[in-house]
Amino acid sequence: MKIEYIDNNLQDIKADLELIVVVDKNLEHKSCIEYKDILNNAAFNAEQDEVILLPESRKIFVGSESLKSKDIRPAVATAIRVASSKKYKSIKLATYLSHQKCTATVRALAEAINLGVYNYTRYKTKDRELNLKKVIISSQEHNGKDVDKAAIKRAITKGIETSVAVNLTRDIVNTPPDDFYPKIMARVAKDIASTENLECNILNRSDIKNEKMGALLAVARASSHPPRVIHISYKPKNTKTVISIIGKGLTYDSGGLSLKPSDYMVTMKSDKSGGAAVIGIMQAVSRLNLPIEVHGFIGAVENMIGGNAYKPDDVLTAKDGTTIEVRNTDAEGRLVLADMLCYAQEKVNANYIIDLATLTGACVVGLGHYTIGIMGNNEKIIDKMLYAGNIASNEMAAKLPFNKYLKKSLNSKIADICNISNTRYGGAITAGLFLDKFIKKENKQKWLHLDIAGPAFVEHEWGENPYGSSGAGVRIVTRFIEKLADTKHEE
Numbered sequence: 001m002k003i004e005y006i007d008n009n010l011q012d013i014k015a016d017l018e019l020i021v022v023v024d025k026n027l028e029h030k031s032c033i034e035y036k037d038i039l040n041n042a043a044f045n046a047e048q049d050e051v052i053l054l055p056e057s058r059k060i061f062v063g064s065e066s067l068k069s070k071d072i073r074p075a076v077a078t079a080i081r082v083a084s085s086k087k088y089k090s091i092k093l094a095t096y097l098s099h100q101k102c103t104a105t106v107r108a109l110a111e112a113i114n115l116g117v118y119n120y121t122r123y124k125t126k127d128r129e130l131n132l133k134k135v136i137i138s139s140q141e142h143n144g145k146d147v148d149k150a151a152i153k154r155a156i157t158k159g160i161e162t163s164v165a166v167n168l169t170r171d172i173v174n175t176p177p178d179d180f181y182p183k184i185m186a187r188v189a190k191d192i193a194s195t196e197n198l199e200c201n202i203l204n205r206s207d208i209k210n211e212k213m214g215a216l217l218a219v220a221r222a223s224s225h226p227p228r229v230i231h232i233s234y235k236p237k238n239t240k241t242v243i244s245i246i247g248k249g250l251t252y253d254s255g256g257l258s259l260k261p262s263d264y265m266v267t268m269k270s271d272k273s274g275g276a277a278v279i280g281i282m283q284a285v286s287r288l289n290l291p292i293e294v295h296g297f298i299g300a301v302e303n304m305i306g307g308n309a310y311k312p313d314d315v316l317t318a319k320d321g322t323t324i325e326v327r328n329t330d331a332e333g334r335l336v337l338a339d340m341l342c343y344a345q346e347k348v349n350a351n352y353i354i355d356l357a358t359l360t361g362a363c364v365v366g367l368g369h370y371t372i373g374i375m376g377n378n379e380k381i382i383d384k385m386l387y388a389g390n391i392a393s394n395e396m397a398a399k400l401p402f403n404k405y406l407k408k409s410l411n412s413k414i415a416d417i418c419n420i421s422n423t424r425y426g427g428a429i430t431a432g433l434f435l436d437k438f439i440k441k442e443n444k445q446k447w448l449h450l451d452i453a454g455p456a457f458v459e460h461e462w463g464e465n466p467y468g469s470s471g472a473g474v475r476i477v478t479r480f481i482e483k484l485a486d487t488k489h490e491e
């Protein structure tokens with residue numbers, strides 16, 4: 001599906017359908033006044049994301065609370081989703097700006113088109129082809145505002161690159177576990193690296209043994225699919241800022257011997273969402289040509305049961321020598337990440353270290369399905385990430401505060417730390433505090449943990465997101481990196 005920007009008035013552009021965003025609930029805007037009676041009769045109230053298709057007039061209207069990106073992105077995505085489920089081959093729409101000189105809305109528009117049209121059809125035997133081939137954005141602004149065409153074009157390109165990366169992540173996450181195991185994760189990473197001209201290094205089981213990653217190896221042991229450690233790097237010239245992103249890539253999480261109940265096991269193919277987001281982010285930063293050195297690390301592992309499975313009561317030794325008492329094999333993500341964080345810190349001296357993981361059900365309980373939990377020791381970078389999420393990219397995020405009392409709940413009688421806490425409460429935070437144990441003293445202030453368990457995979461459509469994987473983490477982290485590129489690195 002192509003998105004084109006055409007320097008022409010809307011009426012001079014040919015398309016099967018015209019998409020109109022309606023902010024004025026009285027339907028008096030010039031773009032819809034002509035249809036006011038029909039829309040009223042059809043009880044169209046222009047509520048946020050409310051869609052009405054008028055086939056005879058070849059128009060599709062969608063309500064939006066405002067022209068801000070946070071409203072226009074889900075509205076346009078929803079309208080595109082409806083239109084693309086019909087036989088229309090092309091759609092046109094105007095340029096929308098919330099105010100002069102601000103191209104955020106246009107970027108959101110371009111993102112919305114690709115995000116809305118996404119549908120995971122790989123395993124459908126019928127109707128796999130997308131009818132919609134082209135969406136055309138006219139240079140005519142919806143409210144007649146003057147536009148800086150070059151700036152708009154750049155914003156559209158950014159929106160396209162970002163959303164293509166989100167859709168890549170969605171495809172990875174949605175792929176069933178029998179067709180997507182650690183070796184495949186490594187292959188996909190290699191493929192992306194070669195098309196994007198990135199470096200890529202893969203460790204197999206014996207390389208991982210040499211690295212002494214005892215925690216990751218224990219989680220991987222009972223699977224017939226051996227683990228992989230993936231390191232992809234993007235190294236533009238003349239950069240001072242370096243960032244490492246580490247993703248939890250559990251291609252399946254059965255829970256291990258602390259087996260998940262069947263209802264909780266379905267959807268656990270999505271436990272690779274952090275790793276999949278890392279691949280998407282690497283593609284996005286490279287296509288956006290960001291002047292920041294970015295290192296992506298993925299611990300790709302399958303958590304299974306078997307005669308050689310790791311057990312509750314085992315004591316593991318992580319890469320940095322820390323001993324871990326296992327009390328629940330379903331708290332495996334933190335074990336994999338512990339070794340991955342050690343590896344990333346040894347390999348790269350980064351200014352920022354960010355991990356992404358579908359780490360805890362507790363985060364979903366606390367924040368609900370749609371919000372990322374952000375944790376860390378540095379309020380300033382937490383705030384930067386909250387801005388990148390809630391304001392810049394409109395991926396919702398909230399801070400979960402660390403505290404010294406919860407830290408004690410991970411104490412072990414026989415090892416350095418336990419892999420679960422001794423309290424039922426605050427599970428997202430105690431998981432974050434477990435990871436903190438593996439962050440070197442000199443890096444404590446540089447690190448952020450993003451728990452994406454809520455938004456990564458949802459079994460219904462929401463806003464710009466389809467059923468299944470949302471590609472959570474790609475937009476927020478890409479925006480965070482973009483912002484670093486704009487503002488000089490501060491120590």
Ligand code: BES
Nearest residue numbers: 328330331333358359360361362420453
């Ligand atoms: N992958 C799960 C967390 C998860 C749950 C992600 C729901 C997405 C949706 C993780 O490995 C896990 O099982 N965590 C346990 C930790 C517990 C044993 C301390 C959990 O959250 O129940």
Ligand code: ZN
Nearest residue numbers: 253330331332
């Ligand atoms: Zn688990």
Ligand code: ZN
Nearest residue numbers: 250253271333
């Ligand atoms: Zn897991």
